[in-house]
Amino acid sequence: MIHKYLRFFFASGLALLIHSCSNTKYLQDGELLYTGAEIKIEDDSISNKEKKALKAELEENLTPKPNSTILGLRPKLYFYNSTKEPEKQKGFRYWLKYKIGEEPVLLQDVDREFNKDIIENYSENKGFFNVNASYDTVAKNKKAEVIYTVRPGTRYKISEVNFEKDSTLINSEIQKTADKSFLKVGNYFDFDVIKAERERIDKNLKENGFYYFSPDNIIVQADSTVTTNHNVDLNVKLKDNTPKLATEQFTIDKVIVFPNYNIQDVKDGKYNVPMRADSLAPYVYEDIFVVDPDDKFKPKIFDRVLYFEQGDLYNRADHNLSLSRLINLGVFKFVKNEFVVSDSINNKFDVYYMLTPRKIQSLRLEALGRTNSANYAGSELNLNWTHRNIFRGAEQLKVAVYGAFDVQIGGPADAANMFRAGANAQLSFPRIIAPFRFPSSSAYIPRTNISIGYEFQNRTDLYTLNNFNASFGYVWKENERKEHDLKIIDITYVAPANETDKFLALAADNIYLSRITDQQLIFGPTYAYTYTTTMLPRKNTIYYRGMLDLAGNLTGLLSGANAKEGDQKTIFDVPFSQYLKMENDFRFYHKFSEKSSFASRIIAGVAYPYGNSVDIPFSRQFFVGGSNSIRAFRARTLGPGSYDPRSQEEDAFFFDQSGDVKLELNAEYRFNVYNFLNLAAFVDAGNIWLVNEDAQRPGAKFSSEWMSEIAVGAGLGVRLDFSILVLRLDLAMPLRVPYYEKGDRWTFDKIDFGSSDWRKDNLILNIAIGYPF
The missing domain is CATH 2.40.160.50 (membrane protein fhac: a member of the omp85/tpsb transporter family)
Incomplete structure (x- = not known):
């Protein structure tokens, strides 16, 4: 039987090979299939390592890319060519031609002069100021390849870096971090490093009040005429046309929060919000104005979350931290902020936070079907209720009620079916409720969690168990990489409600079985x-x-x-x-x-x-x-x-x-x-x-x-990754x-794909959701 399968796959592969090689027969007269570009670098002044790196970078920037290949074949192009034009933009034919298939890339689609300019411009940006490029086209059997020959010349190095000085406040801030510049004497000229340097300067200024500054306000002038040894001098300065607002250092005036903001608050592109201090006066809390007439949120949660205070110098770190913490509260669907100049003479602005709440309460019903490799199939029904602001402080209460059953569909003839039903509740506070503190990152909100639950388990004809559990603990993060989960107390109590005569008879001869239904009290920290x-x-x-x-x-x-x-x-x-x-x-x-x-x-x-x-x-x-x-x-x-x-x-x-x-x-x-x-x-x-x-x-x-005594298994898997859902099928043996x-535990000599009994006992199909790890 297995030989028939091999012959089938071999024949199919041969047929695909033959057809894939005949893609050029679909071309019109005068058309040539573009098979790609080759970069040849001809210059003895640079090392082979530099040539290899430059060649790879240049090839990556060329357009268009040729049709994709697998082992030298173009099956996607074949599917496109061999599939008739569909009558509608849907259906199997449309999917095969335009989703699986790939439209041919022709030589006429290649702008060779444009690619030549890309090669020269990219090389110059990497310090090869005397680059010269040319191209040639090689055509054969209705296929064409473009060969680009590049003569880059000697690469220029940085001989001097100068930060131009003046008496302005912004210039003094730039000078403070000049020693941390990415532009180093002796390094090769590289435009990507220059862009990174402009962003470094911008980041530093943003941390020191220059909210309206942009990396585009910085210019790095390069002068390669001052020396004759392939060196270049760099001069870093503000552009002459830099807007005055970008050079001003701003402080925070008022912090204003709208926790029930929606799109109706916008009129003619402007926010329909109070702008005068006297109109905000009723809403002040610890120097924060929380405009919440319906009193849906306790103002103190914003005092905990927001890092800006009146009189603070603006900085990007606190800006991003505040937004991140507002999102991590889990109660707001959209978080947006604006800075509005309130005092142009003293360079002050108000910061507005427009927060769109999620649905405070939600009810979700889930029905699931499942199967596992232990020959059980079953279903589960979950009813979940969530309140995201139960005490008006972004506390989340989640309550779930569920029921599930698993039925034996194969395997041991007398294995018992299972039924489970239960309920659980979890209350989560967006803060640590304790007389001590944890080293939690300011970007993440620590949480105090309290949970309680009950589950009824019934294994038909055998036993029934009651499971009770409760816990109290904390979850916090040091940073995006490190998370801690400490349960001060985690309690589980298991009590049997019914043990059948059948089970008792089995357990009498098997201590291990009797332990399954023992009364259990487990408590302690985890x-x-x-x-x-x-x-x-x-x-x-x-x-x-x-x-x-x-x-x-x-x-x-x-x-x-x-x-x-x-x-x-x-x-x-x-x-x-x-x-x-x-x-x-x-x-x-x-x-x-x-x-x-x-x-x-x-x-x-x-x-x-x-x-x-x-x-x-x-x-x-x-x-x-x-x-x-x-x-x-x-x-x-x-x-x-x-x-x-x-x-x-x-x-x-x-x-x-x-x-x-x-x-x-x-x-x-x-x-x-x-x-x-x-x-x-x-x-x-x-x-x-x-x-x-x-x-x-x-x-x-x-x-x-x-x-x-180590068990070993291997296999192949198929994963259908739809982003929001990954369906996984793994076949293992x-x-x-x-x-x-002992001595006969390896099974290579027992493998027999042609035997139905062997396949039944040794091929295990696992169907699951998500990746295994």
Whole structure:
């Protein structure tokens, strides 16, 4: 069977190759297909490294770009040429011709003289003042290539940088930072560096009150005639026609906030707002004028958020910080500000903040369908209500009610279906409510979060659980890269409501099963730290999240609990859990190009019970397998260690596998095929283990043999990236199975794509939303 597939793909590829090579047959008489440009640099005065860099930069600036190629072929051009003109601007034919296809780029579309000018101008901007360029066209078999020959000459260096002086205030500010100039003696002349220098000067002036200044007000004069050694002198000065307003240093007069602003407040392009101090007087709060006649917002929230005060010298940093903090409140849909000159003699202006609130209350109903690799399919219904200003201080209250069910559609014949229903509420304050402060960045608003929730879980024919949880804590950011999440108290209480005779019979012979329905009281602080550079425009970025969970530690130490010796303490007759849990998630991303990248992840975690606990609560243990983990194994079916979960089938019940130690590694190469279509090749490895021996799960304990118990899987994935939604399909197969006999765990010799039984047991299809990491 597999040979038939190979023959089909080979024949299809050959047909595409033949047709793709025949694109020129669609050309009209006299038309030539443009295949691209070649840059030849002929000059011995510059190094090969400089030639290579200049050539790449010049090629990037040439227009137009030729038709795209794949392995020397032009399949997009073929789709365009071979598809008949559609009758309407929609439908499959239109999509194939104009979305998948690509219109031919002809030689007549290439303005060679314009490209020649681009080459010369760009070279001059890089310091090659004596550049000379020419071009020639080579045509053959209805195809044409343009060859540009460039003779750049010697590149000029900066011999002197002078900041022209005068007696003005703005000039003195420019002189203060002249030593930080990007223009350095001995460096090559580069117009991009000159532009960066103008922006540096502008940024510094904006921080010192010169609100109306612009980088265009700076001119850098270059003189290459003063020396004969290919040097150039630079003179930095204000342009003679710089507007007077741009040279004035401004301070803040009044700060005026309109928290209920809308487009109707604009008439004839001007804001319909009070401009006189006496009309604003009723709205003053701590020198801020909050025009809110309906009293929808407490004025003090703006005193906390805004950085400008009356009499302050204008600076861009406080300007941007104030806008950022207003947005981070989460209650305003649009944030806009204006500076209006109120005293032209003393150079003062008023700052207006026009804030358009979001809908204060919202109600959203969500219906979801899902499936997972553990052969469950189900649905979930969520009703979410949000109030974004519950106490008039931008406090957010979120309440959710939900119900969900999962039904077994394959796998073990007697596996139980699941039903969940619950409700939760979270109240978030845009400030730290505590007698102490956190080192939070001024650009981000710290939050105090309080949450409470309840969930009812029913595993049909087996057991029913009641789950209660509550927490109080803080979230704050040091900067855009570092975030902290500290829960001072995080409480979970799990109580069984019903255990069927069937489950009790199974649990009687399996201690691990009985622990699933144990009464559990878990409380203590948790802390998570996140560091990421993924938002930065870099080739290499990282993401790290570390988590620490300290459950019952202080209570256990003070009470002298020792469960191993039979001295287990209780609270309201419920034993409390005592353990230490740590988890680390590190990810590395490398961007090869705009269309291809490499992503990797390492997860390492350990949970250690002591004092009042012999085991880690089931809900706090680690799991592996599934669409976001080791994809060649079904969700929560792998491990622990070399234990064979298939032996559970003898008990007619297939339960989730969990562990106290987790190690997982993932690597994925991602590349874009076309527009929203992305492909990936991946490898996953890892496992979970127990810290204590379990007689009913031999091989589950972490030991010196852990390396031989690592599971490995690999596969291919398709991702449909629609920006707001990413639909992911990953097909994976196991390459190393830890519960096989030692020495026979690699499965390369067992791969048999032609066998339907092998495919059924080894090919795992994961359907998910979003990327796995």
